Amino acid sequence: MTDPILKIEGVSKRFTRKPGLVVRGLDRLSGRDSTQTVHAVNDVNLSVPRGEVLGIVGESGCGKSTLGRVVSGIYAPSEGTVTLEGQPVARDHRGNVDKLTTRVQMIHQDPFASLNPRMKVGEIIAEGPRIHGLIPAREVQERVRSLLEQVGLEGAYANRLPHQFSGGQRQRVAIARALAMQPELLVLDEAVASLDVSIQAQVLNLFMKLRRELDLTALFISHDLSVVRHVCDRVAIMYLGRVVETAPADELYAKPLHPYTEALFASVPTLGTGRAHFHPIKGEIPSPINPPKGCAFHPRCPLAGPRCKTEVPRLVNPKDNRSVACHLHDGGTGAETGAAA
């Protein structure tokens, strides 16, 4: 097998909030520490071979967007490394974006916010390659034109402003802008979530076409399980900052191993299942500031045992191409019934 193009090794990202002056003073007197820390991403290991589209799925607060931003070099990881073709994706000590990070391009959720309303579409697309000297100035127009055509827009649109486009067309412009940098890796963060169903289908088709033509490698971050199934080769499920399961898409949807994945699938309404068959997951998503001890899912898990409350489950490999972080698949939960898988 080829070496993975993207390697995420032991990556954690924490955000801390320092308390105000008064509380800090009180802390010093009493010897406490009121600093609040959010463990947005916690010890994530993933690798993506060239040409693969890896889906990152989870609910709000699971850290999927933070992970995407760490991979794009927007955030520096608190721990661990992200490497693209063996070289780290990171900022240097001055906080400058390394030239390498231009090799990762991100496509954001909201095309109304991600395009500068005062720049012509042609300028938006050409800005990156121009600054980084990727194409000679006299070829810029031709390149913009061919990129626009590649994403299904007319070359003449280069002189228009973003407000002259619909949401779906703007997302095409955002895709063209990302492709202009000839990236090794695309990070799509909920890229179709804000589009209407009929427009979403058009953009997904465009993504799949480009993928075939350009042999793209991508992280596809989404909360939408049916979209992910349609476009991804492999899927990683996240819960409260950790990857709890990874598997090839077809195997995952055929048989999820982690109780959270299973519960997630059960609570998604699908077309044509008939009415009133919901098996919603009980309880709320816990706060990442104060996550439950042991397995973060144990307060909502129907199969949790005593071991789940104390010990964080390791990511184990029940099969070569799958991994799951659950005691059920790693020696049992310690419940008396001993329901090992």
Next chain:
Amino acid sequence: MSAALEVRGLTTQFSTRKGAVTAVNDVSFSVQPGRILGLVGESGSGKSVTGFSIMGLIHAPGRITAGEVLVQGTDMRSLSAEGRRQMRGRNISMVFQDPMMTLNPVLRVGDQMAMAVRVHDKVSKAAAWERAREALEIVGIPAPAERLQAYPHQLSGGMRQRVAIATALLHRPAVILADEPTTALDVSIQGQILAEVRRLADETGTAIVWVTHDLAVVSSLADDIAVMYAGRIVESGTAEEVIAHPRHPYTRGLIDSVPGLHEPGRDLPQIPGSTPQLANLPSGCPFRPRCPRATDICATLPPNTGTEAHSVLCHHPIEAT
């Protein structure tokens, strides 16, 4: 059995610089007690404006120009502003997409819910709080008495939406309109709320209109479906029938473009073009420019070519099976 809500020929226009734009165009439907109607459409289809029009929440430059809105037999449009105010909350209430816009951030949940109780019923504060507590219990909020003491920012998004639904329930209205109430929520929380809403309709006989863009939600929640396009209901019938055997080419295209029913990696069938601008609709059938079945006759407005139970506004509907 008489309908809890009956809408006949509802038309709402907005005056713009380019002339009058018809956001809701001759919309008619009815909802029986205990049933859930899914009002489905994409952005700009007029589904939300339909909801606002029913509640009488249309303000200038908008105007309801025609139609009747019968709530338990009373025409909302024939009432005075005060008369409508008496109906709202008591007979018909609404749940909005963003619960943070509904809830007052500086009042405790209990205070604002009690206020909503005392608008219509002259009861003591303590009794109003007790009714608020019961309503929170109905929508499945654990430890409801404690939640009443909380401020909205102390609750999660899902919890806030439950509070908004509980508030809508306070006077046991015959009809609840819900405008994309679970769109902003996570799937696991959405699942919980859909289950509660279904139970509510079944157990209390409340009629519910669920406005959404999400066909999957509607197909698992609703009894009936009405599909809107460019201000009109283009197809309606029972949820099972419309999802399994759509007859309007637009409904068909919409269902086909949902990923999940198709072999992964294959191109999704897509509806060409984009949703039309209401200001310059084509003559006749508004879906005509995007429709694979369109012919010359489609330049005239199509009649209902389906049945009364499964209506289709189309000159060339897909054959019934």
